[in-house]
Amino acid sequence: MIVYCCADLIFATKVRSTCDALGAVSRPARNADMLHKRLDRIDDGKPNDAVALLLIDLDLGEPALALIEQARGHDADLPIITWGPHVAVDLLSAAGQAGATEVMTRGSFTSKLPEIVQKFK
Numbered sequence: 001m002i003v004y005c006c007a008d009l010i011f012a013t014k015v016r017s018t019c020d021a022l023g024a025v026s027r028p029a030r031n032a033d034m035l036h037k038r039l040d041r042i043d044d045g046k047p048n049d050a051v052a053l054l055l056i057d058l059d060l061g062e063p064a065l066a067l068i069e070q071a072r073g074h075d076a077d078l079p080i081i082t083w084g085p086h087v088a089v090d091l092l093s094a095a096g097q098a099g100a101t102e103v104m105t106r107g108s109f110t111s112k113l114p115e116i117v118q119k120f121k
Contacts, residue, residue: 001024001025001026001027001038001047001048001049001050001051001052002015002019002024002025002026002027002051002052002053002054002055002117002120002121003026003027003028003029003035003038003039003051003053003054003055004016004026004027004028004029004054004055004056004057005028005029005030005035005054005055005056005057005060005064005067006028006055006057006060007057007059007060008057008059011057011059012028014110014113015055015113016028018113018114018117019117019121022114022117022118022121023121024117024118024120024121025047025049025121027046027047029054029067031063032063032066032067032070035054035067035070035071036070038051039051039071039074039075040074051075051078052079052120052121053078053079053080053081053116053120054067054071054078054079054080054081055080055081055082055083055116056068056080056081056082056083056095056100057082057083057084058082058083058084058085058088058091058092058095058103059084059085061091064082064084064091064095065094065095065098068080068082068095068098068099068100069098069099071099072098072099079101079102079120080099080100080101080102081100081101081102081103081104081109081116082095082100082102082103082104083103083104083105083106083108083109083110084103084105084106085105085106086105086106086107092105
């Protein structure tokens with residue numbers, strides 16, 4: 001399952017619709033509690049597969065870094081891909097330092113999203 005943490009509805013919809021189109025199960029995690037439930041596979045009556053990939057929007061700011069650290073603490077090998085504005089150099093760097101597997105600019109993430117989903121579905 002692909003779990004995504006997005007700062008706005010537009011990106012959340014883009015991720016979800018790309019996953020749906022490619023036959024990948026996806027679930028949102030809007031905060032640390034939801035991420036905990038996804039990572040620990042707490043039953044909420046919806047798809048509850050193991051998390052194969054975590055996508056985090058760095059437009060969430062400092063909470064995005066905390067989500068990276070939370071996920072990394074749960075599973076050192078979990079692929080975590082983050083994205084943010086190309087001008088947010090410090091935030092992009094901080095995401096890598098927090099444990100993101102791959103850090104991308106928003107444009108790069110948008111263009112590679114189908115490929116990413118296909119790889120981890």
